Amino acid sequence: MSKQINVALIGNPNTGKTSVFNALTGLNQKVGNYPGITVEKKEGVCKLPRGVKAHIIDLPGTYSLNASSLDENVVIELLLNKNDKDFPDLAVVVSDVENLKRNLLLYTQIKDLEIPTILVINMADRMAYKGISLDLEYLETHLKTKIALVSTRKNQGIDKLKNLISNYKDLSISHCIDLSEIDPAYFKNLQSAFPNQLIYKLWLVITQDVNFGKTDRNEIDAVANFKTKSKNDLKRLQQKETIKRYQFINDVLKKGQTIDVANAKDLRMRLDRVITHKIWGYAIFFIILLTIFQAIYDWSSVPMDFIDTTFAAFSEWTKNQLPNGAFTNLLTEGIIPGLGGIVIFIPQIAFLFLFISVLEESGYMSRVVFLMDRLMRRFGLSGKSIVPLISGTACAIPAIMATRNIENWKERLITILVTPFITCSARLPVYLIIISLVIPEGRFIGLSYQALTLMFLYLLGFGTAVLSAYILNKVLKIKSKTFFVVEMPNYKLPLLKNVALTVLEKTKSFVFGAGKIILAISIILWFLASFGPGENFNNAEEITKKAYSTENLTSEELQQKIASHKLEHSFIGIIGQAIEPAISPLGYDWKIGIAIISSFAAREVFVGTLATIYSVGNDDEDTIKNRMAGEVNPILGGPLFNFASGISLLLFYAFAMQCMSTLAVVKRETNTWKWPVLQLIIMSVFAYIVALIAFQLLK
Amino acid sequence: MNTIIQNILVVIAIILALGFFIKKLFLKNQKSKKECGGGDNCGCH
Ligand SMILES: Nc1nc2c(ncn2[C@@H]2O[C@H](COP(=O)(O)OP(=O)(O)O)[C@@H](O)[C@H]2O)c(=O)[nH]1
Ligand SMILES: [Mg+2]
Numbered sequence A: 001m002s003k004q005i006n007v008a009l010i011g012n013p014n015t016g017k018t019s020v021f022n023a024l025t026g027l028n029q030k031v032g033n034y035p036g037i038t039v040e041k042k043e044g045v046c047k048l049p050r051g052v053k054a055h056i057i058d059l060p061g062t063y064s065l066n067a068s069s070l071d072e073n074v075v076i077e078l079l080l081n082k083n084d085k086d087f088p089d090l091a092v093v094v095s096d097v098e099n100l101k102r103n104l105l106l107y108t109q110i111k112d113l114e115i116p117t118i119l120v121i122n123m124a125d126r127m128a129y130k131g132i133s134l135d136l137e138y139l140e141t142h143l144k145t146k147i148a149l150v151s152t153r154k155n156q157g158i159d160k161l162k163n164l165i166s167n168y169k170d171l172s173i174s175h176c177i178d179l180s181e182i183d184p185a186y187f188k189n190l191q192s193a194f195p196n197q198l199i200y201k202l203w204l205v206i207t208q209d210v211n212f213g214k215t216d217r218n219e220i221d222a223v224a225n226f227k228t229k230s231k232n233d234l235k236r237l238q239q240k241e242t243i244k245r246y247q248f249i250n251d252v253l254k255k256g257q258t259i260d261v262a263n264a265k266d267l268r269m270r271l272d273r274v275i276t277h278k279i280w281g282y283a284i285f286f287i288i289l290l291t292i293f294q295a296i297y298d299w300s301s302v303p304m305d306f307i308d309t310t311f312a313a314f315s316e317w318t319k320n321q322l323p324n325g326a327f328t329n330l331l332t333e334g335i336i337p338g339l340g341g342i343v344i345f346i347p348q349i350a351f352l353f354l355f356i357s358v359l360e361e362s363g364y365m366s367r368v369v370f371l372m373d374r375l376m377r378r379f380g381l382s383g384k385s386i387v388p389l390i391s392g393t394a395c396a397i398p399a400i401m402a403t404r405n406i407e408n409w410k411e412r413l414i415t416i417l418v419t420p421f422i423t424c425s426a427r428l429p430v431y432l433i434i435i436s437l438v439i440p441e442g443r444f445i446g447l448s449y450q451a452l453t454l455m456f457l458y459l460l461g462f463g464t465a466v467l468s469a470y471i472l473n474k475v476l477k478i479k480s481k482t483f484f485v486v487e488m489p490n491y492k493l494p495l496l497k498n499v500a501l502t503v504l505e506k507t508k509s510f511v512f513g514a515g516k517i518i519l520a521i522s523i524i525l526w527f528l529a530s531f532g533p534g535e536n537f538n539n540a541e542e543i544t545k546k547a548y549s550t551e552n553l554t555s556e557e558l559q560q561k562i563a564s565h566k567l568e569h570s571f572i573g574i575i576g577q578a579i580e581p582a583i584s585p586l587g588y589d590w591k592i593g594i595a596i597i598s599s600f601a602a603r604e605v606f607v608g609t610l611a612t613i614y615s616v617g618n619d620d621e622d623t624i625k626n627r628m629a630g631e632v633n634p635i636l637g638g639p640l641f642n643f644a645s646g647i648s649l650l651l652f653y654a655f656a657m658q659c660m661s662t663l664a665v666v667k668r669e670t671n672t673w674k675w676p677v678l679q680l681i682i683m684s685v686f687a688y689i690v691a692l693i694a695f696q697l698l699k
Numbered sequence B: 001m002n003t004i005i006q007n008i009l010v011v012i013a014i015i016l017a018l019g020f021f022i023k024k025l026f027l028k029n030q031k032s033k034k035e036c037g038g039g040d041n042c043g044c045h
Helices: A017-025 A070-080 A097-112 A124-130 A136-143 A158-166 A184-193 A199-207 A217-224 A231-256 A266-275 A280-321 A326-343 A346-362 A364-377 A383-391 A396-405 A409-421 A427-438 A449-475 A496-530 A534-538 A540-547 A555-569 A571-586 A590-598 A605-615 A624-630 A643-655 A660-670 A674-698 B003-033
Strands: A004-011 A029-033 A040-047 A053-058 A090-096 A117-122 A132-134 A146-149 A257-259
Touching: A004 A017, A004 A070, A004 A097, A004 A158, A017 A040, A017 A053, A017 A090, A017 A117, A017 A158, A070 A199, A090 A097, A090 A158, A097 A117, A097 A124, A097 A132, A097 A136, A097 A231, A117 A158, A124 A132, A136 A146, A136 A231, A146 A158, A184 A199, A199 A231, A231 A257, A266 A280, A266 A364, A280 A326, A280 A346, A280 A364, A280 A449, A326 A496, A326 A605, A326 B003, A346 A364, A346 A427, A346 A496, A364 A383, A383 A396, A383 A409, A383 A449, A396 A409, A396 A660, A409 A449, A409 A660, A409 A674, A427 A449, A427 A605, A427 A624, A427 A643, A449 A643, A496 A571, A496 A590, A496 A605, A496 B003, A534 A540, A534 A555, A540 A555, A555 A571, A571 A590, A571 A643, A571 A674, A590 A605, A605 A624, A643 A674, A660 A674
Parallel strands: A004 A053, A004 A090, A090 A117, A117 A146
Antiparallel strands: A029 A040, A040 A053, A132 A257
């Protein structure tokens, strides 16, 4: 009968665990969550020779078994709990050939738990380039394990690894170091108090603040009381332990690994010096951002115009092909303009993610993290907050989830609270259309005003986030300790495949995620705008004719009047006018009000909504932009979207917390309604006030 | 296509759209408890 081996993949972040996991399991994998917390859990199945199957877990990245984050707690809890159904029969420690020294610390700790362990040395393809050579036999003997030299990129060594996994019973479980040497008397005492327990396990329980709720409780609780040493003494012992481990690793690597330094490093070090420079670093980052926004504008204007006119023409064509009727109207006034309102943003979104993923893949983003740490500290954030803040440009939801690797709770909470200020991809369509309506097209030293405005809005979001972090840092009274470990991967030429996949995936999730909602909303809106209750709607024609009977209107003008009368008394007109008093001080009419309300489901609905509302009853099929440009402000006269109302709307969208899903995620990550509710109230009030001031000053 | 068919199609479209929202709200609540792994598709939009 086939039996299943439980295998845990363990290793520092970025050593390629997930890549190894993918190589082993292929498509046989699923992603879930650890119960009760939001750490991602990846598991899969790998078929081994002789019908054996391995159940493989990709554990979160861990620097050591000294827990400092939620992710690391997960690893420790699993390794200490023999009763967990996932408790590994075999640990596969994944290390990166370029960072062996640091990676092996965790390895020696796992060995001390007496779990059979295989060492994977990944990224073998980098060895020649870096001038690294390894004496595998020597390393296997001294590290007391079997080693698989792997390159997931070149697909090498995976078969050997599978073989080692299926023969895991042959692995030695002896320790690499003797822990008790750091204080023989103390450890002797400890061992004799708990003769059946592993000494390293006891030591972990004593020194770590992990929740050991799941481990064999009785014994462990007793250990926790066994604190015959003061806190300071324990700290000192821990330091000694770490030093001892590194001494061991150094000794082993001295013989087992040779690095031809002349071969390597130089370029990287020189580049790093410039890129993380106190002044140049920021200047370079700023220039890169400028280039990105300029490119987003210049490169996508052609495809966008093409899409806009195509949809308008398509709508016109459909109207001519189909017989008159309600469904034809639904298609040409509801569905097609609604869809056009989403497709049009594909070019810009694709370009934004193209740049972000190139920066990430090339290794530049990690330098930005490092660079920003200096700056972010002052605002109560961590350098690591830059990753959520940058992913926030896609969507606040994954960004808020990405805060999990910030070790310090206060910094994490602050990052969660300020991330929604970052301009997410759902705000982008709103910004783009309004900018194109109210910002003139000229250029300033080669940069278009419109691109500069967009960049300003991104900076505004970022600045507000950082400023609120500063305030929160002063206001919140939470004590927690600070760590900062940052990974500096090598500069790499971005893999075209990875970049293409990211762009494709983000664009797809934008189009399909938002597309479905927009389609549904445009159908409903069309209905609400095309029908209405009572006399005023149903007899619109007569009423309007009567009202204008004295004036000499062409039949076209009359049709226009009838249509707007109908819209005003349709269901949506009634709802819109009910809220108009609240928003007219901001320079909006009730149609914008409807768009704002419907965009609480998803911000990107805004443009589609306006497109639908404006095209209902409108005979000449025009582009979305032209239609919006033609709207007239009912109270003040003049174009509805002018500089004042445009800026006011931009600011409103920049600050308002207008996304149900984000609120839900904040609740989940903070485990209370307190934070999301505060966020909603404060951000909305702030947005309203700023938009109000802006409009009143500019009008 | 005559008027009746057009009207029927409209009613179907509206029912589908409403159904989609009801399903979306309903499913979302379930999903966020269970297997939201942190992908971009999760809960967003
Ligand atoms: N050169 C090289 N890069 C690799 C290899 N395996 C993974 N990587 C890269 O290392 C980075 C981190 O990989 P990942 O699997 O996400 O690491 P994890 O954080 O440990 O799960 C990614 O950019 C991979 O493309 C390899 O064998 N060779
Ligand atoms: Mg991973």
